[in-house]
Amino acid sequence: MSDKAGWAVLGAGGISSDFLRALPAAQLGTLRAVGARDSGRARAFADEFPADFPGAAAGTYDEVLARDDVDAVYIGTVHTSHRELSLAALAAGKAVLCEKPLGIDVAETDEVLAAAERAGLPLVEAFKYRFGPFPDLLRALVADGALGEIVEVEASIGFAADRGIARLFDPALAGGALLDAGCYPVSLAVGVAAWVGRLEASAPTVVSATGVIGETGVDEDASATLDLGGIRAYVQTSITRALPRTAVIRGTRGELEIANVWGSRVASTDAAALRRPGRPDEHLHTATVSPMAAEADATIAALRSGRTEVPEMPWTDTRATAALLAQWRAALG
Template identity: 80%
Template sequence: MTRRGNWAVLGAGGISGDFARALPAATHSVLHAVGARDGSRARAFADEHGAPIAGTYDEILARDDVDAVYIGTVHTSHRELALAALAAGKAVLCEKPLGIDVAETEEILAAADAAGLPLVEAFKYRFGPFPDRARELVADGDLGEITEVETAIGFAADRGIRRLFDPALAGGALLDAGCYPVSLAVGVAAWAGRLDAPTVVSAEGVVGETGVDEDAAAVLDLGGIRARVSTSITRTLPRSATIRGTAGELEIPNVWGSRVESTATAILRRADGSREEIATATVSPMAAEADATIAALREGRTEAPEMPWRETLATARLLAEWRSLL
């Protein structure tokens, strides 16, 4: 029996705690170590979550008993930690966005390619039985030729959460939340074989007094597929998505799922008026993305099929174009 992959969590914040709590549900992954800028904070986190090893980032990355790292830190530290982890020979699962701009994203992808190591952008909604089914429906032509995607994500954040409202930390709605609807639109276009020269057709939004985008909407064109996306960190928006085609549409009421359970249901409405309820099993999406990273490592792959590099880069380019228009 192949041993489980030893994970190190880098960053001792809230989302890292969710990842640590998810790992017991994984099949091929186990929490082994915790790294933080402050070694004592890492030790406290490790004790809370049952990891035997703790230390600073450098101490953890220097260990030869760590197979993969999960980066759950603020956006502006993703590049530094991802490059250091890849240089240390570790597979990387990095929270979105992988880089805060296109240049960073390209640099990290190039480093993973040179190292021959897995690098996965952690869009957890991409992992599990339901997204596999959605990919099949689009790719197999059940909806006909895809014409439109409409999706959103938004929440009213506490203004005391500095990382969301500080431009020095790459705050704002687009990088924190808007990356979800953009990445979904990119994914649908890719599944349909239409991810060709994606661009922003139009954009609007509100930039707050701190200088970050707080509420925004855009229309994207992805190989002839029109995507209407919106996001906010000042108001609640639906967590739904609708994928429309010439033969029907797929309505997904909770497309993003949660950090502890993947989404499971959708309604397929066909052009002939028939209606089918789609239902799948649920999984821990964070455990699933961890296992997908370890599977890539074991099989000598640099990418996970759930979130390929081409789609990571297309998402980064669209986000940069959208931000430039606000």
């Protein structure tokens, strides 16, 4: 019997496929079961990975959560089911790695975090760009003062999506750019502020915001200025046009530009340019990893050590990100 922890995947969509392709690279866990609302769909999905996970079980969500060989679950379903499935998994005694956003609003987010605290189980919001050697380097550079006092963050992410993708354009599925993509630059700004102790200075707020509300009523394109304890963050997102996948972090002693800050589902970010007055530009590089495997291992490491949080994405960051997204949506009307 393997000493690896047992994972279950809840949801049989594209991002769950990417998680299962990444899971063989994880050191601490392997797949035990796949769950979906329909057990037949779950079986068909599990059968797509016969070589990596022979003998993986399949069933409904309830059937999978009842299994004794499942220690943790990855939730890769539509936004509106994240709360329901996270609460069910925690009630079943499973650690949870849930795709962002953890909840579609602040109330849902707080409810799930409170349930994890009561259960004493790990709960991780799956911002994969936070896991791996490069984000470790980034946190160290920001926290150790290599840029001086942090004053600004700029970050964006956007893509032109097919309007037939319901989860993006249907308000009943909590569609829109902010929850699907805008959470990335917001969470990065929150992380930077947290690494230098600014989240404790004052509640993060949206200073101003503009955007486009589409015909279906979801936010399709938006920008905002945020204040995080004196750090100004300028964020943009869209599901109707391509935007750079870059971030710039500015301090009183220099700036760091990350050309591909979000990485991909396959490989973590590995490069940035550090610019400081009077010095040659420094081109920083790290190894790459599978970020989805890294976040899976971080979840299991927390479970084995009795922790409810992981340092890469602590609950204070999840709460602050949810609060800012709610303010941003409200500012767009």
